[in-house]
């Protein structure tokens with residue numbers, strides 16, 4: 570597993586990572602969230618041995634990243650922010666170079682490159698120089714170098730940043746496939762990605778841990794948790810909905826004749842709302858019970874922390 574204990578990084582007067590502690594177990598895909606400048610990339614650089622902490626420790630599968638750096642790094646595949654690569658190399662040349670750096674030679678080297686190329690579908694651009702690739706393909710090259718040695722831990726810094734919706738979907742599927750037998754830590758600003766991909770999420774701001782839980786647990790902190798959203802063909806009786814037991818309030822949505830009925834914490838209000846609809850004979854076209862909104866939880870937690 571990955572164990573982070575009291576990890577701290579100061580740059581001159583500025584504390585980028587502030588006494589951060591958490592652990593990640595095998596089989597987990599951890600979403601690492603936080604506003605710009607929260608300290609996500611700095612934490613990942615310390616986890617992968619590219620930056621020394623000011624204090625605190627991090628260990629990867631039992632290897633301390635500072636005292637057993639190489640042993641720890643052998644277990645890690647790392648996609649740094651922006652996926653920097655050597656632009657004038659061809660894709661094939663770059664991956665062969667990385668395979669050599671990772672210690673593979675001869676047939677093993679060829680096999681490793683081939684397998685990574687297949688996994689991220691780079692066959693069509695193998696002889697192209699990296700600087701002439703589109704952003705999506707550059708990112709795939711970054712992913713290919715990260716998985717080349719089949720590491721047990723993947724640390725991916727905003728792997729889908731700047732990709733088009735199709736590419737985002739592809740990269741997500743790829744990560745999902747890789748996650749089956751690895752520990753994955755992925756930083757992102759895309760909250761749907763967390764719901765789609767992650768078994769757990771950690772939210773930080775100003776280098777400090779603010780929340781740690783499953784996406785469902787975090788969503789349940791939302792004021793929209795268990796809210797019932799209605800879309801009707803006619804105006805609905807606001808006051809009657811607001812007066813139902815367990816209801817915290819009623820909000821109008823941008824769509825005409827659409828309301829969200831908010832639940833008090835711990836209350837399930839769907840039956841009451843449904844009964845009122847039946848009683849009044851309202852023509853309701855859509856009716857949804859919300860799990861909660863991660864973006865709202867994120868904003869509430871990190872407000873004033875930037």
Ligand SMILES: Nc1ncnc2c1ncn2[C@@H]1O[C@H](COP(=O)(O)OP(=O)(O)OP(=O)(O)O)[C@@H](O)[C@H]1O
Pocket residue numbers: 580583584585603604605606607608609610611612650
């Ligand atoms: N080498 C450095 N020297 C000085 N300050 C730095 C250095 N690297 C990072 N910082 C500062 O540390 C803080 C955390 O930066 P970091 O890049 O870790 O944030 P982040 O959470 O990855 O943000 P983003 O979402 O924008 O990628 C920022 O205030 C940043 O300016």
Ligand SMILES: [Mg+2]
Pocket residue numbers: 609610611650726
């Ligand atoms: Mg970053």
